[in-house]
Amino acid sequence: MKGVIFNLLEDFITDGWGEQAYEEIFAQCPLQTKEAFVGLNSYPDADLLTIVAKAAAQFDISVSDAVRAFGKYCLPKLVAKYPIFVAGHRHPKTFLMSIDNVIHVEVRKLLKDAEPPRMFFVDPAPDQLILRYVSKRQLCPLVSGLLDGTAEYFRTPIGHTQTQCTQSGASACEFHLTFENEVGAFA
Amino acid sequence: MIEGVLRRKLLRMQQRIDALETIIEDRSREVFVVNRRLKESLEFLEDIYRTMPQPLFIIDELGAVQSANVAAATLLDYATPDDLTGKPTSAVLARPHHLDPARASPVGGVLRSETTLLTRTGGHVPVLLSASPLQRCDSSPETGWVCVAVDLRERQKLEIELRHAQKLESVGRLAAGVAHEINTPTQFVSDSMHFAREAVDDVFRVLEQHEVLRQWATTTPSAADLVANIANAEAEADLPYLLEQLPKALDRALEGLGRVATIVRSLKEFAHPDEREMTLVDLNRVIASTLDIARHEYKYVAEVDMELGELPLVTCHAGDVNQAVLNILVNAAHAIADAVKGSDETGRITVRSWHEGEQVVISIQDTGGGIPDWARDRVFDPFFTTKEVGRGTGQGLAITRAIVVDKHRGTITFDTRRGVGTTFFIRLPIAGRRSSTRVDAA
Ligand code: HEM
Ligand SMILES: Nc1ncnc2c1ncn2[C@@H]1O[C@H](COP(=O)(O)OP(=O)(O)OP(=O)(O)O)[C@@H](O)[C@H]1O
Ligand SMILES: [Mg+2]
Numbered sequence: 001m002k003g004v005i006f007n008l009l010e011d012f013i014t015d016g017w018g019e020q021a022y023e024e025i026f027a028q029c030p031l032q033t034k035e036a037f038v039g040l041n042s043y044p045d046a047d048l049l050t051i052v053a054k055a056a057a058q059f060d061i062s063v064s065d066a067v068r069a070f071g072k073y074c075l076p077k078l079v080a081k082y083p084i085f086v087a088g089h090r091h092p093k094t095f096l097m098s099i100d101n102v103i104h105v106e107v108r109k110l111l112k113d114a115e116p117p118r119m120f121f122v123d124p125a126p127d128q129l130i131l132r133y134v135s136k137r138q139l140c141p142l143v144s145g146l147l148d149g150t151a152e153y154f155r156t157p158i159g160h161t162q163t164q165c166t167q168s169g170a171s172a173c174e175f176h177l178t179f180e181n182e183v184g185a186f187a
Numbered sequence: 188m189i190e191g192v193l194r195r196k197l198l199r200m201q202q203r204i205d206a207l208e209t210i211i212e213d214r215s216r217e218v219f220v221v222n223r224r225l226k227e228s229l230e231f232l233e234d235i236y237r238t239m240p241q242p243l244f245i246i247d248e249l250g251a252v253q254s255a256n257v258a259a260a261t262l263l264d265y266a267t268p269d270d271l272t273g274k275p276t277s278a279v280l281a282r283p284h285h286l287d288p289a290r291a292s293p294v295g296g297v298l299r300s301e302t303t304l305l306t307r308t309g310g311h312v313p314v315l316l317s318a319s320p321l322q323r324c325d326s327s328p329e330t331g332w333v334c335v336a337v338d339l340r341e342r343q344k345l346e347i348e349l350r351h352a353q354k355l356e357s358v359g360r361l362a363a364g365v366a367h368e369i370n371t372p373t374q375f376v377s378d379s380m381h382f383a384r385e386a387v388d389d390v391f392r393v394l395e396q397h398e399v400l401r402q403w404a405t406t407t408p409s410a411a412d413l414v415a416n417i418a419n420a421e422a423e424a425d426l427p428y429l430l431e432q433l434p435k436a437l438d439r440a441l442e443g444l445g446r447v448a449t450i451v452r453s454l455k456e457f458a459h460p461d462e463r464e465m466t467l468v469d470l471n472r473v474i475a476s477t478l479d480i481a482r483h484e485y486k487y488v489a490e491v492d493m494e495l496g497e498l499p500l501v502t503c504h505a506g507d508v509n510q511a512v513l514n515i516l517v518n519a520a521h522a523i524a525d526a527v528k529g530s531d532e533t534g535r536i537t538v539r540s541w542h543e544g545e546q547v548v549i550s551i552q553d554t555g556g557g558i559p560d561w562a563r564d565r566v567f568d569p570f571f572t573t574k575e576v577g578r579g580t581g582q583g584l585a586i587t588r589a590i591v592v593d594k595h596r597g598t599i600t601f602d603t604r605r606g607v608g609t610t611f612f613i614r615l616p617i618a619g620r621r622s623s624t625r626v627d628a629a
């Protein structure tokens with residue numbers, strides 16, 4: 001995983017629980033990485049999960065809730081860092097549908113060796129979207145969190161339920177999304 | 188406590204800055220190396236593009252020449268490739284609508300057609316054009332084209348020469364066969380004729396003695412019947428006429444056979460050009476002696492001008508070149524004779540020679556009527572003639588061509604204008620046939 005995400009995690013913990021809380025958690029983590037995380041470099045996924053797990057234990061929540069909360073925290077931060085990816089999108093649906101063929105494509109160019117997940121979409125109705133997420137990392141709670149963040153950013157509720165998961169043998173994790181407003185309602 | 192937290196955080200920040208500097212340096216080095224490689228491959232591609240012998244040009248999405256290589260500029264008569272850029276497709280292609288993606292083959296999208304390119308001055312060049320669509324950005328519906336042209340003029344010329352060579356070869360084989368078949372009977376007919384010719388003289392001598400006997404017998408009454416029979420027979424056979432005409436007829440037959448033998452010999456010569464060694468020859472002397480030999484052909488119809496330049500010695504068969512020039516001279520004399528027939532005008536034959544790089548050139552110009560359009564690509568064909576039987580066999584130029592092109596690896600061409608005249612040009616390599624590239628069997 002790229003250092004950007006590690007740094008976002010540090011910000012997430014310090015923003016919510018203070019510098020000292022982060023230092024305590026960080027100090028307790030047996031990490032493979034010894035140096036400081038730099039946005040442009042890549043680090044083992046395991047280190048990220050170790051920190052998340054330690055934080056979840058510290059605050060007494062489940063790891064998946066922690067990851068989801070982290071995803072929700074990430075979205076506005078990522079948008080702030082790369083505002084160009086929301087420019088022109090008035091509805092979360094069109095924004096989401098650009099993840100795989102625009103946003104993550106650009107991410108691969110900007111960050112060497114980045115491995116963002118693959119996303120596939122089915123568009124059954126103007127106010128609905130089916131999102132299939134494929135990643136060896138299997139971070140579905142992160143997807144949920146990012147969707148929460150997306151809804152908040154666009155100030156329009158997105159109902160989403162996960163209907164399939166690779167953890168239980170499916171070929172992809174599938175999310176059914178329902179938007180309160182149809183695309184074009186904002187135009 | 189707080190201090191410790193901040194100190195650790197500061198330390199991490201410091202580490203980050205160091206790491207970022209390293210990353211920037213690494214990236215700079217990478218960019219440098221990649222740039223250099225890019226430049227190298229760009230130069231490599233440009234070299235290929237510039238020096239490739241095939242004319243290549245690129246048409247952009249708006250239908251204008253975006254760039255062209257030297258070969259394309261040369262083919263289309265522009266001084267430099269830059270003079271060609273910016274020209275609309277319609278200034279380069281006679282049928283610009285040919286560049287239509289709908290016409291391209293579904294495999295690879297390449298469009299191949301025999302079409303015509305336009306030169307700077309509007310001239311036409313027949314080419315085989317391969318055009319591949321060039322889509323620079325996926326979104327644009329308009330395509331550019333990469334066009335490679337093959338000049339068909341060369342190929343058309345080669346095809347004609349090849350067809351000619353094949354025809355000559357088969358005619359040569361036929362001629363060899365015919366010559367052989369005719370030679371044998373000609374030989375024994377000839378022998379028999381010679382025998383008959385001599386026998387006739389002998390028989391005539393015997394007849395003279397018979398005549399003496401007949402004269403004497405007229406005075407002998409008992410022989411009157413016999414004498415009358417002989418007189419009748421002689422009258423019936425028209426003996427005096429026979430005595431006068433028979434030797435002449437046999438002489439004419441013998442002369443005809445002589446001519447047949449000559450033709451057979453020249454057919455054989457034509458079929459198997461001999462492999463004698465070539466020698467160093469002063470062609471101007473050959474030309475002069477040929478003019479001497481042919482004098483009786485042209486002396487009543489034309490004056491001859493000689494403008495012989497200084498020539499190096501040429502490696503060739505003098506006798507053959509003599510024959511080649513002679514055939515053309517005879518044709519010139521015939522053409523002039525036809526043109527001035529019925530008037531008391533005479534024509535002019537101008538024979539020139541000069542030195543041109545690796546070759547010498549002999550030209551023979553006449554003021555005859557010119558070669559008609561329809562005959563121009565046939566005059567070198569064996570047996571092609573427009574002359575009446577007896578005056579032409581149609582072999583002259585075929586033999587000349589075989590001598591010049593096949594034996595000496597030279598070329599023969601002509602310029603002709605109706606009512607003005609004809610000029611034949613013989614070009615021979617100074618160093619002989621061996622100078623020209625030729626693959627010798629090892
Ligand atoms: C401005 C918008 C976004 C940016 C700049 C962005 C950028 C990134 C980056 C840098 C990574 C890390 C890749 C790596 O370390 O190899 C990542 C991973 C990821 N992104 Fe995005 N992303 C954006 C939006 C989204 C959205 C809207 C979703 C989903 C709804 C999403 C789903 C994910 C997931 C699930 C991962 C984790 C990697 C994995 O599962 O394999 N991203 N993204
Ligand atoms: N100088 C010329 N001017 C006009 N027509 C020519 C000239 N030279 C050749 N031709 C044409 O080309 C034909 C072929 O010439 P070529 O010398 O092969 O045969 P030919 O002269 O007819 O017969 P041959 O040379 O065997 O006696 C001629 O019959 C004539 O029609
Ligand atoms: Mg002739």
